Amino acid sequence: MSSKPRLWITRKLSDATLERAARDYDTVINFDDGLSTADDLVSMSAQVDAIIPCHSEQFNADVARRLDPRLKIIANHSVGVDHCDLPALKSRGIAVTNTPDVLSDATAEIAMLLMLGAARHAIRGDHLVRSGGWNFWSPSFMVGKQVTGARLGIVGMGRVGQAFARKARGFDMEIHYYNRSRLTPDEEFGATYHDTIDSLLEISDFLSLHCPATPETTGLMNAGRLAMLPEGAVLVNTARGALVDEAALLEAIVSGRLAAAGLDCFVTEPGGNPAFAAHQNIFMLPHIGSATRHTRDAMGFRALDNLDAFFRGETPKDLL
The missing domain is CATH 3.40.50.720 (NAD(P)-binding Rossmann-like Domain)
Structure with missing residues (x-):
């Protein structure tokens, strides 16, 4: 034995x-x-x-x-x-x-991929070329949202949030964050701290979620909070699907309030949300943030x- x-x-x-x-x-x-x-x-x-x-x-x-x-x-x-x-x-x-x-860096890489892909029409563009439908070009063709120099809001500045902020600085993004407690100046690297989520949302051209799913954060991004984002903002979630009210997210996408979303996690896993599939400005991955x-x-x-x-x-x- x-x-x-x-x-x-x-x-x-x-x-x-x-x-x-x-x-x-x-x-x-x-x-x-x-x-x-x-x-x-x-x-x-x-x-x-x-x-x-x-x-x-x-x-x-x-x-x-x-x-x-x-x-x-x-x-x-x-x-x-x-x-x-x-x-x-x-x-x-x-x-x-x-x-x-x-797994902080690997997950932050996926967050960056989702942010860029959502902002620059990766799903629509790939489908167009792959299907053989790319037969024209125009200066107004597939114009996306520029990441460089934009304001990035990060909810949850733990290990993954900090890793994502480091990578976003390579795109000269202006980093803002909400966290349960403020980081030290050495950890902030010039990022702007917000003591409420609401004040963070109001200035976030891009918003990336990096907080755990708890009873307090479940449904964090509901219709009210999504409406606080600037018109044409992009939402990225590589944390937990429970953080987002998916019906409210879909409504914000359909109405055009949100320009796009990049999601690596969903309320239902595996499987995701079938209703999202009809929208090429929702860039989705099957929860592979740490998959290297x-x-x-x-x-x-x-x-x-x-x-x-x-x-x-x-x-x-x-x-x-």
């Missing part, structure tokens, strides 16, 4: 992560890479000491109540933990960790680092 802790990896992580896990743990891997149900989570909790799940696995209060006492730690392969009921898991004595720091080889390895290794520390009797670096 193996003396190594038994670990369940719920999704197919990077090859390097799986190799290291198999070396150091008695590892069960879901090579089929399918979603796990609540019953799957409960059933497996009686068979393992630790789980590395992704954001797709939902550890809500009901699941937490039913988990087997054998399970000691959930080492998430994600930064966001809104899929975990932390108080409920803590009450069961189950440690929970995440993987901050390592470098970052996937780093996320997997960070989760394993947390497990290693836990089973050595130490406090994991990313214990929540």
